Amino acid sequence: xxxxxxxxxxxxxxxxxxxxxxxxxxxxxxxxxxxxxxxxxxxxxxxxxxxxxxxxxxxxxxxxxxxxxxxxxxxxxxxxxxxxxxxxxxxxxxxxxxxxxxxxxxxxxxxxxxxxxxxxxxxxxxxxxxxxxxxxxxxxxxxxxxxxxxxxxxxxxxxxxxxxxxxxxxxxxxxxxxxxxxxxxxxxxxxxxxxxxxxxxxxxxxxxxxxxxxxxxxxxxxxxxxxxxxxxxxxxxxxxxxxxxxxxxxxxxxxxxxxxxxxxxxxxxxxxxxxxxxxxxxxxxxxxxxxxxxxxxxxxxxxxxxxxxxxxxxxxxxxxxxxxxxxxxxxxxxxxxxxxxxxxxxxxxxxxxxxxxxxxxxxxxxxxxxxxxxxxxxxxxxxxxxxxxxxxxxx
Amino acid sequence: xxxxxxxxxxxxxxxxxxxxxxxxxxxxxxxxxxxxxxxxxxxxxxxxxxxxxxxxxxxxxxxxxxxxxxxx
Numbered sequence: 001x002x003x004x005x006x007x008x009x010x011x012x013x014x015x016x017x018x019x020x021x022x023x024x025x026x027x028x029x030x031x032x033x034x035x036x037x038x039x040x041x042x043x044x045x046x047x048x049x050x051x052x053x054x055x056x057x058x059x060x061x062x063x064x065x066x067x068x069x070x071x072x073x074x075x076x077x078x079x080x081x082x083x084x085x086x087x088x089x090x091x092x093x094x095x096x097x098x099x100x101x102x103x104x105x106x107x108x109x110x111x112x113x114x115x116x117x118x119x120x121x122x123x124x125x126x127x128x129x130x131x132x133x134x135x136x137x138x139x140x141x142x143x144x145x146x147x148x149x150x151x152x153x154x155x156x157x158x159x160x161x162x163x164x165x166x167x168x169x170x171x172x173x174x175x176x177x178x179x180x181x182x183x184x185x186x187x188x189x190x191x192x193x194x195x196x197x198x199x200x201x202x203x204x205x206x207x208x209x210x211x212x213x214x215x216x217x218x219x220x221x222x223x224x225x226x227x228x229x230x231x232x233x234x235x236x237x238x239x240x241x242x243x244x245x246x247x248x249x250x251x252x253x254x255x256x257x258x259x260x261x262x263x264x265x266x267x268x269x270x271x272x273x274x275x276x277x278x279x280x281x282x283x284x285x286x287x288x289x290x291x292x293x294x295x296x297x298x299x300x301x302x303x304x305x306x307x308x309x310x311x312x313x314x315x316x317x318x319x320x321x322x323x324x325x326x327x328x329x330x331x332x333x334x335x336x337x338x339x340x341x342x343x344x345x346x347x348x349x350x351x352x353x354x355x356x357x358x359x360x361x362x363x364x365x366x367x368x369x370x371x372x373x374x375x376x377x378x379x380x381x382x383x384x385x386x387x388x389x390x391x392x393x394x395x
Numbered sequence: 396x397x398x399x400x401x402x403x404x405x406x407x408x409x410x411x412x413x414x415x416x417x418x419x420x421x422x423x424x425x426x427x428x429x430x431x432x433x434x435x436x437x438x439x440x441x442x443x444x445x446x447x448x449x450x451x452x453x454x455x456x457x458x459x460x461x462x463x464x465x466x467x
Contacts, residue, residue: 026423058409061416072424075425076427077426080431098458272418274418291437309427309430316430316431316434335444338445378446379444379446380457381447395456
């Protein structure tokens with residue numbers, strides 16, 4: 001897969017300070033130049049002298065916003081579905097529930113697949129975190145957290161640990177042991193500390209670092225071993241509900257979405273917010289990168305899912321229907337990015353053709369809100385978790 | 396956001412917003428037509444490998460039960 005995340009992969013001498021650093025590609029007076037992130041920040045600070053009043057700053061803020069819209073509109077020469085007109089339409093989809101995982105006593109809030117494509121970790125409102133074998137539907141491990149509403153859970157890349165958190169404002173890592181009788185809670189390690197609930201967590205490419213998002217409006221990167229905060233990300237003005245790491249081997253950026261209706265793209269090393277998108281009309285519940293890393297999709301309480309392209313820096317598609325009035329809680333792409341699976345609060349899962357913008361299937365089965373949808377790592381199936389306390393594997 | 400009476404903090408907030416907007420205004424963008432074409436090409440190139448899109452035979456999919464039961 002080509003590595004095409006927005007943030008520059010170029011490394012070399014900065015046009016301003018001449019030091020060898022990772023470079024950002026920007027325009028200065030319509031000329032393309034390469035500055036290191038430090039010089040870009042210094043340049044942006046010019047003119048922000050102490051004498052400025054709120055009034056002048058606000059005027060500049062309005063002018064800049066208008067200019068941003070104008071620049072984005074200039075490049076809006078065609079719609080995605082127009083480019084996709086000539087492609088063959090997708091045929092009928094037959095997707096059924098192949099497995100139902102029962103065992104949670106209360107609403108399932110989150111789930112994640114293990115990289116072995118077989119194991120799943122899920123968390124629920126009553127504080128239980130369960131590790132399942134999806135082929136046999138057996139429960140392999142179960143942990144009871146000391147808090148309720150465990151809204152976030154994640155499987156470590158090695159498959160040897162799971163991370164979870166929720167109303168306890170923390171993210172805890174539990175190493176999974178092969179001994180079924182061992183008390184997992186005894187080995188628990190508290191990694192992240194936020195000042196409000198934990199909404200989402202994800203391991204980076206290794207078991208050593210965890211990225212978290214919280215109701216306190218921030219995201220943070222932590223070292224698992226020491227529990228130390230490595231980087232924090234400030235920029236949202238309300239609860240951050242979801243985050244997703246870019247699918248590149250180098251893993252430099254991630255996207256987050258929140259109750260301020262904004263989706264922000266961040267540079268993990270500098271903590272800087274590099275791009276921001278605000279077209280949704282309500283809270284963004286879920287964000288997910290497109291498999292190539294050049295775009296991402298969002299699901300929101302305004303009953304739409306949208307696709308934003310990072311290189312064009314704008315929204316390029318909306319997936320909505322007048323008949324869909326309930327919010328989308330969770331989205332995920334199929335392996336090729338052609339299908340978008342979205343779970344809604346009206347108990348259904350809608351499958352969208354990403355390129356054409358049309359809906360190709362509705363999946364019924366859950367008896368309450370669908371809270372989480374994730375495609376398996378090899379793309380052969382996807383799993384949905386619901387407030388009806390079950391998880392379903394569809395293929 | 397808490398409402399501080401000290402005007403210096405609200406100036407700092409707006410300064411931060413202006414600084415962020417200046418950064419965002421300068422980034423390089425491409426045409427939607429080019430971005431859309433790249434998305435389309437990615438889908439088409441990887442489509443045949445996508446099990447949920449093209450479907451795999453039941454024998455290859457661990458979740459689908461095989462059609463024939465090899466009892467006899």
